[in-house]
Amino acid sequence: MPKAYLILLLAVFAETIGTTALQASQQFSRFWPSVLVIVGYGVAFYLLGLTLKFMPVGIVYAIWSGLGIVLIAIIGFIVFGQRLDWPAVLGLAMILAGILIIHLFSSTAGH
Numbered sequence: 001m002p003k004a005y006l007i008l009l010l011a012v013f014a015e016t017i018g019t020t021a022l023q024a025s026q027q028f029s030r031f032w033p034s035v036l037v038i039v040g041y042g043v044a045f046y047l048l049g050l051t052l053k054f055m056p057v058g059i060v061y062a063i064w065s066g067l068g069i070v071l072i073a074i075i076g077f078i079v080f081g082q083r084l085d086w087p088a089v090l091g092l093a094m095i096l097a098g099i100l101i102i103h104l105f106s107s108t109a110g111h
């Protein structure tokens with residue numbers, strides 16, 4: 001896997017941790033989850049910025065936000081018991097399909 005994609009995946013994971021902590025912070029009323037929100041987003045944006053040295057911003061943001069949406073939906077389901085109906089599952093599958101199309105077929109994705 002090229003270095004840019006590895007950094008981008010780490011940014012996605014950091015953002016996912018920050019967003020999960022945002023839910024757990026209960027509107028910033030719990031200290032440690034609130035700290036994790038700030039650290040998670042800080043690391044995510046730093047790593048996201050590093051990927052922009054290698055890939056165009058539109059592609060980076062599409063992959064970052066798309067994977068983040070899917071991962072947060074899965075975490076919401078598993079950790080917080082938030083249910084997904086079939087239209088939501090279909091929409092998430094379409095987001096993943098879009099990311100795959102960009103990665104596999106786009107010449108602008110930086111590979």
